[in-house]
Amino acid sequence: MSNNILVVGATRGLGASLRALYAQDSTRHVFATSRSESAPQAEQSTTWLTGIDLTHSDVGQKLVSQIPASTKISTAIISAGYFGFESFDGPDWEKEVQMYTTSAIAPVFLVHHLVKAGLLGEASKVIFVSSESGSITLRHEKEGGGNYGHHASKAALNMVGKLLSxxxxxxxxxxxxxxxGFMRTEMTKGVGFDKYWDAGGAVTPNEAAQSLALFIDDFDINKTGEYWAPRGPGDIGTAEDVLGKGLPTPLQLPW
Structure with missing residues (x-):
């Protein structure tokens, strides 16, 4: 099997850290996507795929058109995301549409085109970056409601991933x-979650990338369609309330 890695959403946060981590390995080549039409600065072992916007209906075609037809992708990681803060008093239609489109609609079309183009095949892996926020079971009164589009779009992504599996x-x-993992990113800061970073055990994107890459190395067809927290329950505020104490790492999450 080839050692080509595709990272969708590779310019910031977890995606940027995964891109940098995989590019350090001379045996791997990284295909990294950017929403910009111009490529970021050239990097060793990295090919930039530009203009990849998950809110556009042609995103799948645009992605595969920039990857050589003879390429075989060993692992595709879809990390692109958008978090628009909402409350019951202030739901936001446009934010919700963007979250659902990015999290749960575009991934179907990306994977469809990658498979139909022959870029993904036997022994390939597809990893969707979801969130524990998409688990209906883990929702608990101590964290309350709100952020409807964020939670529900991740729950929808989980269903999409299960069906694709x-x-x-x-x-x-x-x-x-x-x-x-709960991460110290501009995305979580932008919705005011930086006030929970310390108490919630938030880690840097580099730390999350390291643990995720190790998990992906061990992930195979025997776990296809499953939902996991590679870093375990430590940053999941409702884990012990719902699932009990003494939980393992990695932790398989409930839907």
């Missing part, structure tokens, strides 16, 4: 859904 298992393609 059923479609792709006969082709030997493994599909995983992951909560990479």
């Amino acid at each position: 059923l479609d792709l298992k006969p082709k030997g393609i493994a599909v995983g859904l992951v909560h990479p």
